[in-house]
Amino acid sequence: MAANFATPSGPDRTGRTVLRTLEQDEWDNWYDNLIRAFGGVPEAPEERALWRDITQFDRSIGVWDGASCVGTTSAFRFRLTVPGGASVPVAGVTMVSVAGTHRRRGLLTSMMRRQLDDVRAWGEPLAVLTASEPAIYGRFGYAAGTFSLGAEIDTARVGLSVPPGTDDVSLRYADHADVLDACEAVYARLVPERPGMLAREPHWERLGVLDPESERGGASPLQCVVAERGGEVTGYARYRVRPGWEPSGHNGTVLLSELAGADQATEAALWRFLFGLDLTATVVVRSRPVDDAWQHQVTDIRRCQPRLRDSLYVRVVDVGAALEARTYQAPVDVVFDVEDAFCPWNTGRWRLSGDAKGATCARTTDPADLALTERELGAAYLGGVGLASLAAAGRVRELRQGALAEAAVAFGSAVAPWLPHGF
Numbered sequence: 001m002a003a004n005f006a007t008p009s010g011p012d013r014t015g016r017t018v019l020r021t022l023e024q025d026e027w028d029n030w031y032d033n034l035i036r037a038f039g040g041v042p043e044a045p046e047e048r049a050l051w052r053d054i055t056q057f058d059r060s061i062g063v064w065d066g067a068s069c070v071g072t073t074s075a076f077r078f079r080l081t082v083p084g085g086a087s088v089p090v091a092g093v094t095m096v097s098v099a100g101t102h103r104r105r106g107l108l109t110s111m112m113r114r115q116l117d118d119v120r121a122w123g124e125p126l127a128v129l130t131a132s133e134p135a136i137y138g139r140f141g142y143a144a145g146t147f148s149l150g151a152e153i154d155t156a157r158v159g160l161s162v163p164p165g166t167d168d169v170s171l172r173y174a175d176h177a178d179v180l181d182a183c184e185a186v187y188a189r190l191v192p193e194r195p196g197m198l199a200r201e202p203h204w205e206r207l208g209v210l211d212p213e214s215e216r217g218g219a220s221p222l223q224c225v226v227a228e229r230g231g232e233v234t235g236y237a238r239y240r241v242r243p244g245w246e247p248s249g250h251n252g253t254v255l256l257s258e259l260a261g262a263d264q265a266t267e268a269a270l271w272r273f274l275f276g277l278d279l280t281a282t283v284v285v286r287s288r289p290v291d292d293a294w295q296h297q298v299t300d301i302r303r304c305q306p307r308l309r310d311s312l313y314v315r316v317v318d319v320g321a322a323l324e325a326r327t328y329q330a331p332v333d334v335v336f337d338v339e340d341a342f343c344p345w346n347t348g349r350w351r352l353s354g355d356a357k358g359a360t361c362a363r364t365t366d367p368a369d370l371a372l373t374e375r376e377l378g379a380a381y382l383g384g385v386g387l388a389s390l391a392a393a394g395r396v397r398e399l400r401q402g403a404l405a406e407a408a409v410a411f412g413s414a415v416a417p418w419l420p421h422g423f
């Protein structure tokens with residue numbers, strides 16, 4: 001049973017709930033609904049304060065049953081790096097919740113409807129999110145477009161060989177606050193180089209150094225090491241250490257939070273440092289690019305237990321603008337026949353002509369070469385999921401022989417797309 005909000009403030013079909021843009025003085029009530037939907041464990045004050053500061057009220061929606069908030073969502077204004085290096089305005093969908101007392105009545109559907117209409121009106125060609133459960137968002141046109149690499153590296157037994165120049169990099173411990181600007185400068189250098197990265201928006205630099213005691217799970221406070229060459233900060237690592245002792249000796253764990261290097265040697269120096277920390281035997285890595293170089297520098301990848309996880313979900317909101325915003329690593333000239341049930345303005349045939357310099361994508365009446373839905377376009381958009389792989393899964397139909405290979409190569413990315421942090 002789906003609620004049908006004809007107007008932004010219209011009631012659902014039970015006649016009891018109202019959907020509207022969030023007001024500043026409603027935030028606590030609104031945010032409490034979100035926290036409760038995620039289990040109800042309160043956040044540390046500094047964490048809650050950060051989420052309050054980064055909430056964009058005019059881009060946030062609440063559903064109200066009388067004075068009670070029963071539904072939440074918001075959409076950060078982000079700029080996302082796409083293949084070719086352009087920084088594209090996107091909606092970062094976030095803080096989605098429906099009260100347990102009101103679940104499965106269509107409230108999420110009504111919020112997604114309003115939100116995607118808004119994103120279109122804002123002129124943002126893409127919406128992106130990270131999903132608490134992969135099963136939720138496909139019906140609204142989102143598909144996993146990036147994956148992240150996790151690992152549990154047995155550093156007692158796995159060696160690391162580093163590239164030339166690594167010894168020229170020096171490392172020092174630092175207070176987070178003292179080196180925050182220098183670390184941010186490194187981050188900013190990396191953003192245009194990898195699809196999926198997000199340009200830093202005000203306050204977001206606080207996220208990487210948030211260190212509530214409740215998040216430590218017996219490990220140390222977040223530590224910071226910066227890498228320097230010639231007096232310039234070229235990288236940093238943030239991590240915790242969880243000490244451990246077995247009858248046979250030490251068994252500590254390094255829990256990597258973030259690692260960034262402006263060049264190969266800096267990255268290698270930081271990994272070598274983490275691998276070699278005294279009294280530790282494991283490095284746990286949660287969310288790294290799937291093409292991270294250290295995988296090719298270790299002596300035993302099996303003892304690193306690499307694993308993939310879905311990361312950024314991509315929703316093409318405006319097919320023409322989205323496909324024109326990126327470039328293509330090989331020349332491509334194909335007509336897509338797009339079916340988009342939730343955003344029908346995308347449905348129809350689109351001719352994409354492009355190469356590594358730029359692209360055009362416009363409606364056409366020409367015969368179609370490839371048939372797909374908005375979800376396959378979203379999955380393939382950042383170059384992390386292959387169109388040929390989607391075709392093999394029965395999700396892309398090739399209508400002109402050769403069109404699939406042409407498009408599949410063109411959509412690829414030399415560098416794996418990666419989302420640097422959740423939101």
Ligand SMILES: CC(=O)SCCNC(=O)CCNC(=O)[C@H](O)C(C)(C)COP(=O)(O)OP(=O)(O)OC[C@H]1O[C@@H](n2cnc3c(N)ncnc32)[C@H](O)[C@@H]1OP(=O)(O)O
Binds near residue numbers: 001094103107133
């Ligand atoms: C980007 C982010 O913020 S991710 C965070 C998402 N939030 C959470 O996980 C918090 C806990 N969960 C919730 O708050 C809610 O259960 C929500 C938001 C996931 C779903 O809200 P609801 O209002 O119950 O969803 P709604 O009634 O609109 O469901 C629409 C459809 O999606 C399906 N659906 C909803 N949630 C789920 C789910 N978790 N898994 C699978 N299907 C789901 C429904 O069954 C329904 O299917 P139908 O149209 O075939 O009947």
